[in-house]
Amino acid sequence: MQVVIRDEPSMNLLGLLLRTRLENATGPIEGEVEVVAGAMHVALRFRGDAVEVMRGDSRTGEPPKHRARIEGTLSALLDCARGRGVVRNFVTRAIRVGGDPRLLFRFARALGTL
Amino acid sequence: MLSRDARTGGDIALRLVNRFGGDRVVTDRATRALYASDSTENEPHTPRAIVYPKSVDEIRALLEIAREARCPVTSRVAGLNVGGLAIPAEGGIVCDLSRMNRILDVNRSEQYALVEPGVTWGDLKERLAAAGDEFVVNYPLAPPETSVLACCLMDGLGTLTMRYGSMGEWVNGVEAVLADGTVVRTGAASVSPVWFSRGPLPDLTGLFINFQGTTGIVTKLALQLWPKRRLRERVIVPAYEWAGAFEFSRRIARTGLFDECGGFSWPAAKMLFGVAVPVGRAPAEPAIFFAVDVSADTHAELALKRAILADTIRGVRALGFHFDAPLDVNALIAASPGFSQFSDLPTRLTFLIDNPGGGLTWIGAYGPMSTMEEAARDGFCVMARHGFPPLLVTRPMKGGHYAVMRFVETFRRADPADVARIRALHAELVEVVLDAGYIPYKLPPSLVPAVMRRMDPGARDLLQRVKAAVDAQHILNPGKLGF
Numbered sequence A: 001m002q003v004v005i006r007d008e009p010s011m012n013l014l015g016l017l018l019r020t021r022l023e024n025a026t027g028p029i030e031g032e033v034e035v036v037a038g039a040m041h042v043a044l045r046f047r048g049d050a051v052e053v054m055r056g057d058s059r060t061g062e063p064p065k066h067r068a069r070i071e072g073t074l075s076a077l078l079d080c081a082r083g084r085g086v087v088r089n090f091v092t093r094a095i096r097v098g099g100d101p102r103l104l105f106r107f108a109r110a111l112g113t114l
Numbered sequence B: 001m002l003s004r005d006a007r008t009g010g011d012i013a014l015r016l017v018n019r020f021g022g023d024r025v026v027t028d029r030a031t032r033a034l035y036a037s038d039s040t041e042n043e044p045h046t047p048r049a050i051v052y053p054k055s056v057d058e059i060r061a062l063l064e065i066a067r068e069a070r071c072p073v074t075s076r077v078a079g080l081n082v083g084g085l086a087i088p089a090e091g092g093i094v095c096d097l098s099r100m101n102r103i104l105d106v107n108r109s110e111q112y113a114l115v116e117p118g119v120t121w122g123d124l125k126e127r128l129a130a131a132g133d134e135f136v137v138n139y140p141l142a143p144p145e146t147s148v149l150a151c152c153l154m155d156g157l158g159t160l161t162m163r164y165g166s167m168g169e170w171v172n173g174v175e176a177v178l179a180d181g182t183v184v185r186t187g188a189a190s191v192s193p194v195w196f197s198r199g200p201l202p203d204l205t206g207l208f209i210n211f212q213g214t215t216g217i218v219t220k221l222a223l224q225l226w227p228k229r230r231l232r233e234r235v236i237v238p239a240y241e242w243a244g245a246f247e248f249s250r251r252i253a254r255t256g257l258f259d260e261c262g263g264f265s266w267p268a269a270k271m272l273f274g275v276a277v278p279v280g281r282a283p284a285e286p287a288i289f290f291a292v293d294v295s296a297d298t299h300a301e302l303a304l305k306r307a308i309l310a311d312t313i314r315g316v317r318a319l320g321f322h323f324d325a326p327l328d329v330n331a332l333i334a335a336s337p338g339f340s341q342f343s344d345l346p347t348r349l350t351f352l353i354d355n356p357g358g359g360l361t362w363i364g365a366y367g368p369m370s371t372m373e374e375a376a377r378d379g380f381c382v383m384a385r386h387g388f389p390p391l392l393v394t395r396p397m398k399g400g401h402y403a404v405m406r407f408v409e410t411f412r413r414a415d416p417a418d419v420a421r422i423r424a425l426h427a428e429l430v431e432v433v434l435d436a437g438y439i440p441y442k443l444p445p446s447l448v449p450a451v452m453r454r455m456d457p458g459a460r461d462l463l464q465r466v467k468a469a470v471d472a473q474h475i476l477n478p479g480k481l482g483f
């Protein structure tokens, strides 16, 4: 997937950490996934085979129709991104999700988590 | 003073070629230019010649020629000390020791390795692995092609420094050639056939540590090895406030249970992820990340140490500080492979070494654990004023008896304005660290006066007398310690 990081020099670590995973992801996906780790916050705006990564507090433009949110501790998110402890993290609520389930499913599959 | 002979070259090059042969004396302009500078802001100086000795006798012969011509000699291996310490005197000779690169012994019972100057961290790692992988050493964050012996002489630091002390403390003794050609052995090996310790004798080894090659050319060094534990893991602990971070590192050091608690601040993490010049800490982003190494012989011991780490984090959280749960370094590497630069040592920190401007420099200083906050706060303030992000590498040393604070900058080496900016920054930063009770290690020549001004006059005088005793003509790496 083609990844564009908006305002890279001031992007937070969560966004930078996600970059490689997103580059290796396969689209197409449409919609916006908000990822929250502790107090760090990014929005991933997918358009087909491209994604723009924005800091949560610097989002601009009309929010897309399909939206979802994933929230958790950094360590739980990293685990899940590797496909490890997915069930445990959901059961213990170390990871919480909300929004469009189809978008969430596509996102997880694109990242190889499922 | 350089002799006219040394300044003009005279017949030195010829004499060197006659003694060493043309293939081990280099005088061409392009190679000399390579040896004239390093990655730092320190003034370049072009040597007259580069010589590659292969034995102690050859070093003695080189020094004889240098003495007769009163020509300076600077020892060097990779030249990657990041402090201008291997930049030669103008018109001097560089003694490149990279071809003296034998590991003469790995002594398993007394636990030391006897190395020549050209032995690199990469060589040592390979040899220890081949010899049964029983031992660990104090790998720095330096590239694998750098010298183990030079790192020890500069009293550097690595990932076992929190447990066992700085590199100077890992040395059991040395063999060195003095400027007049005398060969000396220090430590236990001056009496015993075994290089088992520094004492119980007057500590002559200290004459060569932190002297930056100004007292002798060291030809052998006995480096302590420590047993490798069966299990080892590295976790990364993100901390959100500086004060909490330093309190955490103090507490971890005092448990006496962990190998490493090395902190790197947010700009380092961002650079690792490809941001060339990080401009600011994003809202709610960790201030610093600690690499904590846990080693153990049994799973029960490992579990106990993990529990103590978790407890320590709970303790600092209870003070109101925000910490994330420890992250498994392998999870970070899986997410972003660049993170392996912080995991597998020795390492090439490409984001520093290959930075677009080509300039890399720092002021690294050892000092009290009690003033880490003060040093960081005032250091960052000066860095910000000069337009640099607060790139800091820090760790408690030797069980928390003291700490290191290394303020790191990358810059455009070819741009005189940027070089001037670094010089102005360092002139202020050195006073800030000294005010906090810290002392720069691998002291770059330009910072020597600031340190010497604060040094006890008796100690300063004694240093001069020691230097005069071992190198009366001042031919060994002149200018590096104010003499």
Ligand SMILES: Cc1cc2nc3c(=O)[nH]c(=O)nc-3n(C[C@H](O)[C@H](O)[C@H](O)COP(=O)(O)OP(=O)(O)OC[C@H]3O[C@@H](n4cnc5c(N)ncnc54)[C@H](O)[C@@H]3O)c2cc1C
Pocket (backbone or CB within 6 Å): B074, B075, B076, B077, B078, B079, B080, B081, B082, B085, B086, B097, B117, B140, B141, B142, B143, B145, B146, B147, B148, B149, B150, B151, B153, B154, B155, B156, B157, B158, B212, B213, B214, B216, B217, B218, B219, B349, B352, B353, B477
């Ligand atoms: C990105 C990066 C990270 C680094 N991280 C660390 C770190 O974490 N910890 C650390 O300690 N260092 C670090 N370093 C600094 C340095 O690379 C290491 O200390 C290294 O081991 C020094 O070896 P060298 O071959 O570069 O020494 P050189 O630069 O060649 O020599 C260093 C000094 O030793 C003197 N010298 C060399 N050989 C002899 C000899 N035989 N007798 C007498 N004097 C001699 C030289 O004259 C000079 O003064 C880092 C460097 C880089 C570039």
